[in-house]
Amino acid sequence: xxxxxxxxxxxxxxxxxxxxxxxxxxxxxxxxxxxxxxxxxxxxxxxxxxxxxxxxxxxxxxxxxxxxxxxxxxxxxxxxx
Amino acid sequence: xxxxxxxxxxxxxxxxxxxxxxxxxxxxxxxxxxxxxxxxxxxxxxxxxxxxxxxxxxxxxxxxxxxxxxxxxxxxxxxxxxxxxxxxxxxxxxxxxxxxxxxxxxxxxxxxxxxxxxxxxxxxxxxxxxxxxxxxxxxxxxxxxxxxxxxxxxxxxxxx
Amino acid sequence: xxxxxxxxxxxxxxxxxxxxxxxxxxxxxxxxxxxxxxxxxxxxxxxxxxxxxxxxxxxxxxxxxxxxxxxxxxxxxxxxxxxxxxxxxxxxxxxxxxxxxxxxxxxxxxxxxxxxxxxxxxxxxxxxxxxxxxxxxxxxxxxxxxxxxxxxxxxxxxxxxxxxxxxxxxxxxxxxxxxxxxxxxxxxxxxxxxxxxxxxxxxxxxxxxxxxxxxxxxxxxxxxxxxxxxxxxxxxxxxxxxxxxxxxxxxxxxxxxxxxxxxxxxxxxxxxxxxxxxxxxxxxxxxxxxxxxxxxxxxxxxxxxxxxxxxxxxxxxxxxxxxxxxxxxxxxxxxxxxxxxxxxxxxxxxxxxxxxxxxxxxxxxxxxxxxxxxxxxxxxxxxxxxxxxxxxxxxxxxxxxxxxxxxxxxxxxxxxxxxxxxxxxxxxxxxxxxxxxxxxxxxxxxxxxxxxxxxxxxxxxxxxxxxxxxxxxxxxxxxxxxxxxxxxxxxxxxxxxxxxxxxxxxxxxxxxxxxxxxxxxxxxxxxxxxxxxxxxxxxxxxxxxxxxxxxxxxxxxxxxxxxxxxxxxxxxxxxxxxxxxxxxxxxxxxxxxxxxxxxxxxxxxxxxxxxxxxxxxxxxxxxxxxxxxxxxxxxxxxxxxxxxxxxxxxxxxxxxxxxxxxxxxxxxxxxxxxxxxxxxxxxxxxxxxxxxxxxxxxxxxxxxxxxxxxxxxxxxxxxxxxxxxxxxxxxxxxxxxxxxxxxxxxxx
Numbered sequence: 001x002x003x004x005x006x007x008x009x010x011x012x013x014x015x016x017x018x019x020x021x022x023x024x025x026x027x028x029x030x031x032x033x034x035x036x037x038x039x040x041x042x043x044x045x046x047x048x049x050x051x052x053x054x055x056x057x058x059x060x061x062x063x064x065x066x067x068x069x070x071x072x073x074x075x076x077x078x079x080x081x
Numbered sequence: 082x083x084x085x086x087x088x089x090x091x092x093x094x095x096x097x098x099x100x101x102x103x104x105x106x107x108x109x110x111x112x113x114x115x116x117x118x119x120x121x122x123x124x125x126x127x128x129x130x131x132x133x134x135x136x137x138x139x140x141x142x143x144x145x146x147x148x149x150x151x152x153x154x155x156x157x158x159x160x161x162x163x164x165x166x167x168x169x170x171x172x173x174x175x176x177x178x179x180x181x182x183x184x185x186x187x188x189x190x191x192x193x194x195x196x197x198x199x200x201x202x203x204x205x206x207x208x209x210x211x212x213x214x215x216x217x218x219x220x221x222x223x224x225x226x227x228x229x230x231x232x233x234x235x236x237x238x239x240x241x
Numbered sequence: 242x243x244x245x246x247x248x249x250x251x252x253x254x255x256x257x258x259x260x261x262x263x264x265x266x267x268x269x270x271x272x273x274x275x276x277x278x279x280x281x282x283x284x285x286x287x288x289x290x291x292x293x294x295x296x297x298x299x300x301x302x303x304x305x306x307x308x309x310x311x312x313x314x315x316x317x318x319x320x321x322x323x324x325x326x327x328x329x330x331x332x333x334x335x336x337x338x339x340x341x342x343x344x345x346x347x348x349x350x351x352x353x354x355x356x357x358x359x360x361x362x363x364x365x366x367x368x369x370x371x372x373x374x375x376x377x378x379x380x381x382x383x384x385x386x387x388x389x390x391x392x393x394x395x396x397x398x399x400x401x402x403x404x405x406x407x408x409x410x411x412x413x414x415x416x417x418x419x420x421x422x423x424x425x426x427x428x429x430x431x432x433x434x435x436x437x438x439x440x441x442x443x444x445x446x447x448x449x450x451x452x453x454x455x456x457x458x459x460x461x462x463x464x465x466x467x468x469x470x471x472x473x474x475x476x477x478x479x480x481x482x483x484x485x486x487x488x489x490x491x492x493x494x495x496x497x498x499x500x501x502x503x504x505x506x507x508x509x510x511x512x513x514x515x516x517x518x519x520x521x522x523x524x525x526x527x528x529x530x531x532x533x534x535x536x537x538x539x540x541x542x543x544x545x546x547x548x549x550x551x552x553x554x555x556x557x558x559x560x561x562x563x564x565x566x567x568x569x570x571x572x573x574x575x576x577x578x579x580x581x582x583x584x585x586x587x588x589x590x591x592x593x594x595x596x597x598x599x600x601x602x603x604x605x606x607x608x609x610x611x612x613x614x615x616x617x618x619x620x621x622x623x624x625x626x627x628x629x630x631x632x633x634x635x636x637x638x639x640x641x642x643x644x645x646x647x648x649x650x651x652x653x654x655x656x657x658x659x660x661x662x663x664x665x666x667x668x669x670x671x672x673x674x675x676x677x678x679x680x681x682x683x684x685x686x687x688x689x690x691x692x693x694x695x696x697x698x699x700x701x702x703x704x705x706x707x708x709x710x711x712x713x714x715x716x717x718x719x720x721x722x723x724x725x726x727x728x729x730x731x732x733x734x735x736x737x738x739x740x741x742x743x744x745x746x747x748x749x750x751x752x753x754x755x756x757x758x759x760x761x762x763x764x765x766x767x768x769x770x771x772x773x774x775x776x777x778x779x780x781x782x783x784x785x786x787x788x789x790x791x792x793x794x795x796x797x798x799x800x801x802x803x804x805x806x807x808x809x810x811x812x813x814x815x816x817x818x819x820x821x822x823x824x825x826x827x828x829x830x831x832x833x834x835x836x837x838x839x840x841x842x843x844x845x846x847x848x849x850x851x852x853x854x855x856x857x858x859x860x861x862x863x864x865x866x867x868x869x870x871x872x873x874x875x876x877x878x879x880x881x882x883x884x885x886x887x888x889x890x891x892x893x894x895x896x897x898x899x900x901x902x903x904x905x906x907x908x909x910x911x912x913x914x915x916x917x918x919x920x921x922x923x924x925x926x927x928x929x930x931x932x933x934x935x936x937x938x939x940x941x942x943x944x945x946x947x948x949x950x951x952x953x954x955x956x957x958x959x960x961x962x963x964x965x966x967x968x969x970x971x972x973x974x975x976x977x978x979x980x981x982x983x984x985x986x987x988x989x
Contacts, residue, residue: 111271
């Protein structure tokens with residue numbers, strides 16, 4: 001299982017938690033499991049998110065590997081100027 | 082619309098064009114003579130990107146009418162280098178990385194050349210105030226001012 | 242492994258596109274024409290908020306020389322959800338939502354005819370109440386811009402329409418407990434006015450749409466692939482049928498990361514069957530491109546007597562113009578990023594108002610948050626008599642710190658910038674009367690993204706790097722340096738060109754400080770691939786295994802004496818026989834670049850405040866920033882200096898001023914005054930290099946972080962000099978004077 005930390009705004013959609021556990025070995029699986037387990041998160045995930053794995057932020061990387069001990073954060077989709 | 086025939090001199094060469102009386106010199110240079118080195122950043126004389134010399138005087142070509150070029154001499158950025166040889170200011174702008182996007186650069190070069198023609202030993206303040214009519218949004222002016230000061234120094238020692 | 246020894250990287254060669262740019266030869270957006278070309282102009286709403294009851298274009302269409310007129314009827318709302326608001330922004334539909342919103346456009350044989358045609362278009366408006374201020378837009382009875390818009394993320398769920406599009410929250414720990422532990426708490430409110438990126442080149446394009454539904458578009462943009470995809474979506478085209486070529490770009494700073502006029506020019510060209518040139522005036526750039534948010538922020542920070550932060554909280558409200566999507570979440574994520582905090586909580590409100598839809602501006606959203614937060618940090622440091630740099634060092638985020646937005650930081654350079662500032666002569670220089678010194682820190686994420694590069698080895702041993710990101714500040718030079726470094730050839734042997742959308746795979750926009758990082762990484766990978774091929778060719782020629790060949794100093798060499806005794810072959814020699822040894826040699830990299838490194842900066846600034854007028858003069862400025870690795874230090878310095886100068890404008894001059902009628906009152910460079918050369922001192926820079934483990938040379942982005950600290954640094958300096966805390970940007974003379982008078986300071 002991987003521990004995924006959600007940003008504050010997602011707490012409600014995830015049943016009042018900001019830390020959830022999912023069975024996943026890469027970014028895509030994390031997102032898929034989150035949507036399955038907490039359907040209310042789908043809208044936010046589909047609007048676009050970033051995933052931070054051990055401090056490195058990924059925007060579009062379905063297959064970036066995640067280890068059980070990885071630190072995983074779901075973040076809003078980054079954009080820049 | 083009736084057009085007016087204008088005979089002028091551009092970068093030392095005789096030039097003739099037809100333009101509407103309301104057209105700016107900048108529009109004539111860019112749209113009728115294909116001299117697109119002068120840029121329109123504002124069209125109101127605030128940014129200096131269209132700077133040219135008109136009878137030896139620094140002007141914003143967006144504030145001059147095309148018909149006003151009749152019988153006068155216009156110098157633009159396209160006339161600054163001599164053949165393959167860059168003007169010392171052009172060279173120093175490159176050496177000092179005094180441009181980022183480069184769109185204001187022609188205006189700065191024309192204005193800086195005009196400064197060095199009247200003052201070959203300007204202080205930093207004099208450079209800054211002389212160039213205050215030229216807007217640059219990329220560089221913070223630091224490297225531009227240094228390039229102008231450095232050119233002045235070289236030109237002085239070349240003469241000495 | 243990160244490379245640390247370089248022959249070329251870190252030097253300052255002349256930029257390869259330099260001669261074009263100092264001679265006027267470089268072609269920017271408005272610099273090209275096509276045979277038979279028409280000139281287009283856009284009719285814009287004079288009202289901040291109005292229902293468009295009807296548009297009658299018949300009189301314009303009858304004018305001789307008018308070849309096409311388009312309105313909302315020519316744009317079908319796209320299916321792609323992310324394009325719907327862009328479509329509505331490009332051409333108003335039921336309502337005009339801001340002063341300057343496009344309502345119709347004409348293409349005619351000359352600008353004169355086009356101008357006359359605009360006058361003949363009759364639009365019937367029903368003027369509606371409007372709102373332009375962020376706090377006013379949030380009030381319960383504010384005029385609602387979008388019927389049916391409910392606040393996402395509201396608790397309890399929103400039941401009424403609102404101008405608040407979304408609420409974002411971030412943080413960890415328990416701020417209530419944290420504040421309970423604090424000895425000193427400061428709570429303040431701040432406001433900032435909207436600014437514009439102020440690029441000198443207005444938006445410009447030339448569209449050529451053929452009867453075969455194939456089109457070409459030339460335009461100034463930060464990302465021509467983005468333009469292609471957006472325009473194709475808005476016009477119902479297949480992306481491969483639209484080829485977009487990026488002109489040289491006269492500044493962007495985030496403001497050219499979306500489309501405004503490009504779809505309109507294409508629609509006109511489609512209708513007229515001729516090339517159409519469309520160039521914005523400066524007035525249009527101000528009224529109808531994408532300025533920044535204006536903001537209203539409340540900050541509360543608690544500390545112990547010894548200066549340790551126990552809790553930090555911020556509520557940020559960003560008005561992002563007529564459509565949702567202000568960068569408030571980035572403000573909420575980044576503002577406290579420089580600090581190691583046990584308890585932190587931020588809330589961001591994304592608010593719509595009757596103003597042009599904001600676009601990115603360098604580290605979008607971050608400078609506003611940093612202004613508010615770093616102001617309170619400064620005040621707290623002074624309150625306990627601690628040097629503001631010392632205070633920041635005591636609370637600084639370091640490698641291993643849990644960031645304010647969640648993830649744990651890897652190696653970061655904040656501490657290095659603070660330590661460097663402390664020992665810099667600027668920090669120790671004396672100040673005169675009416676002068677003040679301010680410091681502030683700033684943070685930006687940076688990112689990588691989708692990137693394609695092809696690197697072609699020419700038969701004479703020269704090299705071309707083909708990339709797809711417009712060169713906005715010297716990036717061609719950086720690519721040439723990295724390619725030359727890898728290949729072991731002189732810098733002058735490499736040429737970098739920017740390909741059009743049909744000639745190279747997809748590239749994300751030139752934004753997010755991504756180009757030197759991501760395109761640089763792709764260039765290095767492409768070079769390494771080309772080297773592998775060249776080693777194979779040498780191996781074939783020598784008839785030894787490819788593994789027995791190494792690449793050193795621009796030559797293929799046998800790996801050791803076991804491999805054989807062959808004279809090294811230069812790149813040019815291998816390239817010269819490429820046709821006989823297997824064919825052309827190229828390297829490629831097509832990938833999504835991950836591993837961008839975050840970047841921190843500390844800025845230090847001295848100002849003098851005129852007690853009679855409130856005018857602020859910047860006397861001295863020093864930027865300390867972590868670049869990871871500076872590929873071309875002169876252009877890194879340039880990014881630092883440019884960001885600082887833009888920050889100076891934002892802090893003391895620049896603001897969008899709206900009248901009671903909701904119209905922009907200062908849409909020109911005379912009244913919207915960006916800093917000129919005589920407003921600024923030299924801007925000193927100190928480049929720190931804490932390598933980013935995610936890049937082969939350690940590169941981080943540098944373009945955006947440099948605009949994060951200046952607003953706060955200058956506010957802290959002005960507050961010290963004026964003897965009163967300034968909380969509203971810009972700190973224009975009337976505002977500074979008023980604050981001084983109200984607090985018994987100032988001369989009068």
